[in-house]
Amino acid sequence: MALRAPLHRLLEADFPDDHLVCRLPDLRWSDFQSTVAGFYEALPQTATKPWLLALESPFHFAAALLACWHRGHRAMAVTDHQAGTLAVLRPELAGMITDMDLDSEGLRQIRPKRGSGPIDAGPLDLCHPGLLLYTSGSTGQRKQVPKTLGQLQAELEVLERQWGTATDLLPRLSTVSHLHIYGLLFRLLWPLCKGAPFFDHQFFFWEELLNQVDDKGAILVSSPTHLNLLPAAAGQHLRTRPDITLFSSGGPLSAETACAIAELSGQAPIEVLGSTETGGIAYRQRTGPHDRENPWQTLPEVAVWAEDGLLEVRSPFLEAPESRQRTGDRAQLLSEGRFLLLGRADRIVKLSEKRISLDEVERRIQSHTWVHECRICVETAQKDGQDTQARQYLCAAVVLSDTGLAERERSGEHEVRRLLRKHLHRFFEPAVLPKRWRFPRELPRNSQGKLVEADVRRMFAVNGHTTGPDRERPRFPEIHRTYREADTHFFECTVPADLLFLEGHFPQQGVVAGVVQLHWVHDMIGAITGAPLRVQTLEAVKFHQLLMPGQPFVAEVRHAAKNNKWHFRLYHDGTKFSSGRIIPHTE
Template sequence: MADWMALDSLLTCPQAGRPVGLGAHGMVDHAALQARSCAWQAAFAARPGRDWALYVEDTLEFAAALYGAWHAGKRVVLCADNLPGTLQQVAAYVDGHAGDLPSGVSGLACGAVTTAAPQARDVLDERSCELVVFTSGSTGQPAAIVKRLDQLAREVEALQQAFAGLVEGAQVHGTVSHQHIYGLLFRVLWPLASGRPILPRRFFHEDLVAGLAQGPSILVATPAHLKRLPGQLSWQSVHGQVRAVFSSGGPLSAEAAALATRLLAVPPIEVFGSSETGGIAWRQSGDAQGAWRPLPGVQWRLDQDCLSVNSAHLAEPGWWATQDRARALADGSFQLLGRADRIVKIEERRVSLDALERGLCLAPGVAEARVLVLPGAREQLAAAVVPVDPTLLDAPAEQRRAFQQSLNTHLASHHDAVTRPRRWRLCAALPLNAQGKVTQAALQALFQPLLPEPQWLQRGPEQARLQLVLDPALKVFEGHFPQAAILPGVAQLDWAIHFARQCFALPAHFQRMETVKFQHVARPGDVLDLALELSVGPAHGVLTFRYTSAAGVHASGRVVFADAA
């Protein structure tokens, strides 16, 4: 560890020639980064107040600003993004904003570096330098988590102790933002301390492949990024160059791990932890048991089947009880069994279902709301909403969609697109079981209905017409025609009879079908017009049905009913 620099003295004495990463104008050395940090220190020192929100797009500029603020005696509040809602949320905690801010938001910017060479600075006090991150916490309310430099330093040292042999001499690429604690540790603090150059964040896969192929590399990513690696790119060019792939923020599926291993020729290393606890454990894909091994210096135990940890990454000595259910394994590792609270991970983003529900209930026109996670190949957030105005349930589809869009807009100031519901259901009341409780199964059933919601255009004793939107979640699409989702003909017959009974006095007994034709397939998303007509004889009734859409006639036929079997 000849090149190792402690975090408290990282930017104290300039070291010309020590590369730290690629900036906007080429490779930046340690002395240039320190000069920029001194400029930020002067800018922060000239302003009153201790707490400053920081958001900077460029990774090296962010590092300079962070250390400049610490050397100026400021506490930094880390913003996940610079959305207006985020800045408004942290406003109560800070004396000002600094960095890259949207138009209309005033804040601190840093001018050009002076021509004078940067001067040596005092070593930082590890316990006085603080960083604040926001997390949903166990209650679902946004909580400010204070991280001292000594906590961050011990975590970086644990990463170096665990993985130095894998990553020695490699440059650091990433798809994650340094504005999050995972990106801060893996893309800023650890590389700077160990002398590994930092490369700009890669947003596009083509750029990522080109960057990784340039030399020995580390990739810092998330499961959401790794499972979307496109196979058609020239990944062979990175084989032998990628020394390690790190993934954190949520569990990496076996499919995503296999894809990443095949394309990058390195099995990913998952790191498990939280803002409150810091890093806890790691595992490498391919372990049949999915076993997590504690990072150096981390102790763990099970309390009431939930994981508790003790390490120097915590704010105070002692045990921290998590809400992660776990099982101990014989070799000293453990398996994770899921969360015990209502904080869930969507695309590696931690989301509070309680907070979303509270936000929805504050929206105009909402009486009740429940948010849930719909399982599947790609988990989605969904919201069941009881509107104040019950007539909205039978309103035209455009009006209901407009209401749902208004709710989405209402949530947008504090939740980005990933952390907002993607599926919506309006209902007269939340489904209750015999004990008067809303169950997960009943909520999920709302999003996999047996029948489409009818929009009645005409209802009479002998003629009716209705519009049906074919929701992709309809249960009839599940398991039928696996190559392409198609509405089965038997479902069309069943629907015609079902809706006919809602408006006609049909005879009780089915007798036979006549001239039934299926002329054009119907797929998820189609909007069907169903015309129904009843003709009644002395002891029987004939139901004529016809499904049409903009594509033409889908199906038609007659069903004969009789009073007696």
């Protein structure tokens, strides 16, 4: 099955003007053409540096991408727009195309607008390195990965060849961002070239997403983080929705989740293995509850080897398609393109579906004047003692410098830890920041002076079934995801089952006290503004329902610039836990 419009000739497609390109909002082919023209007219004729596409709207992103390519420019996409990340990228950029309010000091900024009409577009050069993506890479440094139009087109053709008939022209709904290679291909470029509508809205709640599926069905593009919640959050809803095909990528999906979804909907998610550097590699779809060793099957035109136990790939999606590229995955080959994955061989880990370099986290911490040396390790918090529901998090062992030791003496260890987290937040999202910290006098080394990893991990070793004095119980919610819509910030959280502040209200039931909820909101506002919030007074603060251990919730925080008040509410699925307003000092 062929794509209706190849990527390099997309603007020459014969779609009628009223062809539906996206939903929420509904936008047509004529809207897409005029939006491309608006970006095209705003771009200069020449540019030696790439343009950063910092666009929340997939529709705007696709239009800006086409405009850059037809101008002969390169585009860049990154998965976060933290102030520290933008500061690092600024010297590399010609400007920024954005529909968000971001710090663009020193950068030319282009906003979405309609143009005068369709541009006079011919075919694009498939060899043009039109898109620059970033990944952490195997060295710990952020690695720039250029993608030519030919690489992207080759992958879209393989996706259509593999799943084109099954997906037909069903609409695409997604819980993943278009700024990642997986979301870019599956939720945006593939349906755009195929002629299927995509939703311009990124969903965070399954009930909201499934309410958008009509009787014809849909394609859902998601990740293990969201799919793990699907059976409990909307299992009954899923049973009533026919012809739903689920794709999953970005991390390992547990056999239990895959089989639970298969029992509810009639088919397990299609899991896709790949990376920014390699593109798609393989896929699998579990067949039953006993299918735990389900191997991966290579995608069409992809070949794999296992050299020295490491997976090597050759495919048309690579920068050098005739050469093999070694990955950091350990693998066992079976037959006919089938293989088993045996884990990572480097220090790149995935937390909350984000690929994180432990080396980069260490480097960022050590750039602070309070830090002499640091080592990051990964620990696993088990739920009910079962590995299948394990959650991984980072731990930081930090040797303070003389300046840091003096600050700890003056302000206390809690304040040092808070400010180091704030420093890291300039480069990483809250969900992947270290959850536990230790401040030893020195890191453990052997007689040859080499770091002993096992001894570092031992600093954080605790009994998962006890709450003895050595256990560092969490004081803050687990933050799974943060996002922003206009001037409102959202934090998707869960109350830890072993939260330190649960006791003291009811003998038989731990609850999160109102003052603790206010403290969490206070810290979230500080993370948004980048500075501690000094509170003048509170207004209309109400605690509507008890917030319990293990309870998922959303913290919604909005700044009203007109009267300089912060509005907040904590809620989940129609249940409101607390709400109110915070008025800061204006000094």
